[in-house]
Amino acid sequence: AGATCKVGDVAEYMAKSESIEAGDIVSSDKDLKLSKAVRADKTVIGVVSTSPFLEMNKENYPGGAPLALTGLVDVKVTNENGQISAGDFITASSKPGFGMKAVEPATVIGKALEDFNGENGKIKVVLGLSWFAGANCQK
Numbered sequence: 001a002g003a004t005c006k007v008g009d010v011a012e013y014m015a016k017s018e019s020i021e022a023g024d025i026v027s028s029d030k031d032l033k034l035s036k037a038v039r040a041d042k043t044v045i046g047v048v049s050t051s052p053f054l055e056m057n058k059e060n061y062p063g064g065a066p067l068a069l070t071g072l073v074d075v076k077v078t079n080e081n082g083q084i085s086a087g088d089f090i091t092a093s094s095k096p097g098f099g100m101k102a103v104e105p106a107t108v109i110g111k112a113l114e115d116f117n118g119e120n121g122k123i124k125v126v127l128g129l130s131w132f133a134g135a136n137c138q139k
Helices: none
Strands: 009-014 025-028 034-036 044-048 052-056 065-078 089-092 099-101 106-112 120-132
Touching: 025 065, 025 089, 044 106, 044 120, 052 065, 065 106, 089 120
Parallel strands: 009 052, 065 099
Antiparallel strands: 009 065, 025 034, 025 044, 044 065, 065 120, 089 099, 089 106, 106 120
16 A cells, blocks of 8 residues: 555444454444454444544443544455455455455445555555445446
8 A cells, every 4th residue: 555644533432342453344243342343244334443533432431442433444454355446345354354345245344545455454445334236236
């Protein structure tokens, strides 16, 4: 990743059920606790903030983690679905906490702002939690 732009986001603190860190893609369990997301998790909700500009609810969750709600975030990625290009949608991979290029229908956490052709690393993503219908549905 060649860009040197600083990232910033708006984050809300939540409890966590395991050790997670900045850049992890996370899902929520039935108790609303964050854990590292994996491919096909039905409750993927976002990414752990890397540099929150605004933090909400921190006092209610000491020891919790900041879930980025909007903004630009450094996200852990892998090449599981091939090289990532700027503009690709990012979804959870089979490696816990890591994202990959969305190809099949899935919940996506946002759009890649950088190319990535390594094995594992981080890229900047603009957040936008939504549903991706699959590469075959794109025109």
